[in-house]
Amino acid sequence: MAGGWHHEAVLYDGAGSYQDLLLPFIRDGIEREEPVMVAVAPDRIRLLTRALGADAAHVRWADMRQMGRNPARIIPEWQTFVETTGDRPARGIGEPVWPGRTADELQE
Numbered sequence: 001m002a003g004g005w006h007h008e009a010v011l012y013d014g015a016g017s018y019q020d021l022l023l024p025f026i027r028d029g030i031e032r033e034e035p036v037m038v039a040v041a042p043d044r045i046r047l048l049t050r051a052l053g054a055d056a057a058h059v060r061w062a063d064m065r066q067m068g069r070n071p072a073r074i075i076p077e078w079q080t081f082v083e084t085t086g087d088r089p090a091r092g093i094g095e096p097v098w099p100g101r102t103a104d105e106l107q108e
Contacts, residue, residue: 018044019051022093029091030058037081039064039074039094068096071108 012018022038026048029036038048039062049056060081068074074096082090097106 015047019047022048023051025091025093026052026059027055030055032089034088035081035085035090036060037062037078037090037092039067039077039092039096041065041095041098044095064095065098071096071105 010021012021026036026038036058037060038045040048042063042065045061045063049059049061052059062077064074067077074094078092078094081092
């Protein structure tokens, strides 16, 4: 979206629909030479990198379980990514909520 942010939620019901919904978004960003960052759990990173093959090298991957261990670190990590993109459009996928998150972590 020119001149601002565009945010969507994607609901999926398993690995197959996860890939079906996210891979086109990632591939489109790669094809347009837009910076892409994906911050998800390690098993999701493996799933997506396998599916992307060599194109996975064009994506900045972040382990959300590590990055989001302290929820207050998530936004600064995204800010750093955005700052490195200059004025170019950029894409990001993040899953900061997962089973086992405490109420305090979710609130943060």
